[in-house]
Amino acid sequence: MPRIYTPKVVTANALIEGDVIYLTANDSWTRDLSSAEILTDEAHAQLRLLEADSRQAEAVGAYLADVKPGKTGPEPTHFREDFRRTGPSNYFHGKQAQR
Amino acid sequence: MYRYSDFDAAFVASRNSQFRQQVERRIDGSLTEDEFRPLRLMNGLYLQLHAYMLRVAIPYGTLSSAQMRQLAYVAQKWDRGYGHFTTRQNMQFNWPKLSDVPDILDALAKVQLHAIQTSGNTIRNVTADHFAGASADEIADPRPVAELIRQWSTDHPEFQFLPRKFKIAITGSPNDRAVTKAHDIGLRMVEQDGEPGFEVIVGGGLGRTPMIGKVVREFLPRADLLPYLEAIVSVWNLLGRRDNKFKSRIKITVHEHGIDDIRARVEERFETLKPAFNGIDQTILAGIEAQFAPPEFRVAPTDAYDTAYANDPVFRSWADTNLAAHRAEGYAIVQVSLKKQGETPGDASAEQMRLLADLAERYGHDELRISHEQNVILPHVHKSDLPAIHAELKAQRLATANIGLISDIIACPGMDYCTLATARSIPIAQEIATRFDELKLEHDIGALKIKISGCINACGHHHVGHIGILGLDRAGVENYQITLGGDHTETAALGDRTGRGFAADEVIPAIERLIHAYLDLRDDRSESFLDAYRRLGADPFKAALYPEKQESRANAA
Structure with a gap:
């Protein structure tokens, strides 16, 4: 039996602001993980990553991050991705302050 | 303090203008990230988790009030109103936008600050004892030598693509406050038969494979410093491993070859290099030293200090914990804690930076230091001014009496x-x-x-x-x-x-x-x-x- 593929999102940092962005199903970038496109097929995920990588003037360092489906969209499975979608814990700066 | 020569100013300005064009080319799509990354790193610009980070060099941890004020200005205008002082005496801004960085660098250049060689596989900012020039236990102020090393290492053509980063620390005191044994090269000022020189320590470092540095030369005459440093770095530049990032630092080279083998190679290279240094470095050093002449220390009664010390227990606790012995009669070294319990170690708000700049200007011969322990030092303060300083620090939450204690983390x-x-x-x-x-x-x-x-x-x-x-x-x-x-x-x-x-x-x-x-x-x-x-x-x-x-x-x- 093939290995079960952990769902992914494409994430990167925005070129100008450097903040965390995610690729949506309609090819736009979102600042909000819950609006990101969940990728459940490995081949499709690799293709989406290549497409994201080609958008050099918008995004830096695109990669696939593990997620799990939640009530309001994808949720992080690792604390690093949880911090990336939130901001630092010592100040109310970053994403948490922009909501 | 050192003032930029025309050469320094022109060099920083031209580098900033190059980087401005590189940023423009990155934004308009003519440079890919792979092409741009080494360029931004050469100028201290990282991309972190939530934003870019700009690391500004604070050479040998010394700042004037004008420089500190400009850091506050940058924090307020382009960042989120604060900056972070690091364990290598640098300042990091955590939230700059890529498109603002050229303006930030120009603003910094106005007060003779830059971010050159704060990243990348080059010789990094030279760090020094934060009590340099003030401490009672010092042989000599190490900062003129640190400035000489900065000038030698900045844009050194042979050392722009080293196997890995390279860090030098220097102390003029037998009490090592500069962590010299955990640097690629540590320099300790020593004297032999009345002649000044250095004990040269090599191959220290922390990280994945921590090592305590080893003495490569017990006594190096002062005038031989640059050729000897150049010999060490060039030996490592050829010998250091480029096949494995985790084995590339000089500590591994020293460990793998042994200190005796490294010493022999360095001494041989040194003999070749020494004649190439025809004394111009010593002429330059003499010029730098003149700029580090000690301030004119005041002779005044310390009654105000004695009264506050006797009557105010909060002041007394702060004085007992945060002051260090100064070499001049009636003076003290003030350590301002950036570690108020519950705050982020090493962070200072723009308001706090401005207050520190003001205090340095009014009471501290216009000098500030950043310690590797992420605190700010007012190195030259007359004791009679301490009660006033303490009161002002309190108002900006900077009077925490915890230097060297458990919360000074x-x-x-x-x-x-x-x-x-x-x-x-x-x-x-x-x-x-x-x-x-x-x-x-x-x-x-x-x-x-x-x-x-x-x-x-x-x-x-x-x-x-x-x-x-x-x-x-x-x-x-x-x-x-x-x-x-x-x-x-x-x-x-x-x-x-x-x-x-x-x-x-x-x-x-x-x-x-x-x-x-x-x-x-x-x-x-x-x-x-x-x-x-x-x-x-x-x-x-x-x-x-x-x-x-x-x-x-x-x-x-």
Whole structure:
């Protein structure tokens, strides 16, 4: 039996602001993980990553991050991705302050 | 203080203008990230977890009030109103926009600051004893030599593509406050038969493979410094491993070849290089030294200080904890703590930076220092001004009396900011400091250095903390390993790992057990944590950290 593929999102940092962005199903970038496109097929995920990588003037360092489906969209499975979608814990700066 | 020559100013301006064009080309799409990355790193610009980070060099940790004010201006205009002082005496801005960075660099250049060689595989900012030129225990001010090294190493054509980064630290005092034994090269000023020179230490470093540096030359005459440094770096440049990033630092080269082999190669190279230095470096050094002439110290009564010290217990506690002995009669070195319990170690707001600049201008011969322990120093203050300074510091939450105590923690930015981090450091530092403040034990515990890193790269110097804490990712959970008995001074030592790591919510109780064990075990108040550890060994402290092991042993018996 093939290995079960952990769902992914494409994430990167925005070129100008450097903040965390995610690729949506309609090819736009979102600042909000819950609006990101969940990728459940490995081949499709690799293709989406290549497409994201080609958008050099918008995004830096695109990669696939593990997620799990939640009530309001994808949720992080690792604390690093949880911090990336939130901001630092010592100040109310970053994403948490922009909501 | 050193003032830029026309050459320096033109060099920084031209570099800034090149970088401005590079940023423009990146934004308009003519440069890819792979092409742009090495260019931005040459100019101190990183991309972190949530934003870009700009690392500004503070050469040998020395700032004027105008420079500190400009850092405050940058923090307020282009960042989020604060900056972070690092363990290599730099300042990091955590939120600049790429498109603003050229303007930031131009603003910094106006006060002779830059971000050149604060990143990349080059010779980095030279760090120095933060008490340089002020301390009572000093042979000579190391900063003119540090400035000479900066000029030699900046844009040095042979050393722009080294196997890895290269860090130099220098101290003029036998009491090592510059961590010279944990640098690629550590320089300690010494004298031999009345002649000034250096003990040269090579191959120290922390990180994944921590090493205490080894003496490569016991006495190097002062005039031979640059050719000798050039010999060391060029030997390593050829010998250092480029096949494996984790084995590329000079500490590994020294370890693999042995110090005797390295010494022989360096001495041979030195003989070749020495004639090429025809004395111009010494002429330049003499010019630099003139700019570091000590300020004209005032002779005045210290009555105001004596009165406040006798009558105000808060002032007295601050004075006892935060002042250090100055070489001039009636003067003191003021250490301003950026470690108020619960705050982020090393962070200063723009308002705090402005106040520090004002105080330096009014009372401190216009000088400030940044320590590798992430505090700010006013190196030259007449004691009669201390009560006024203390009052103003209090108003900006800068009068915490905790220098060298348990809440004076070094912490790297950790996973709150850094892409390399495997766990957070800042919240652990905040919680330890807050907890021991609540217990009111801090002053009773006495001298104690806790150092926290959020990954094995050890920016938080955990290996040389009396108590070191290393944050790791263990199966997707933050986990903290504790080391004991480290020492960053002239008696440098690496801490010993105690055993299994602790989950985030177990760390503070573990540290509490450790501290209570120390309080029970010490001979008396004069025996510090480190002294007690050295006398007793690890066992009683491990027993306090891991009580469950003791129980299971007791049950088995």
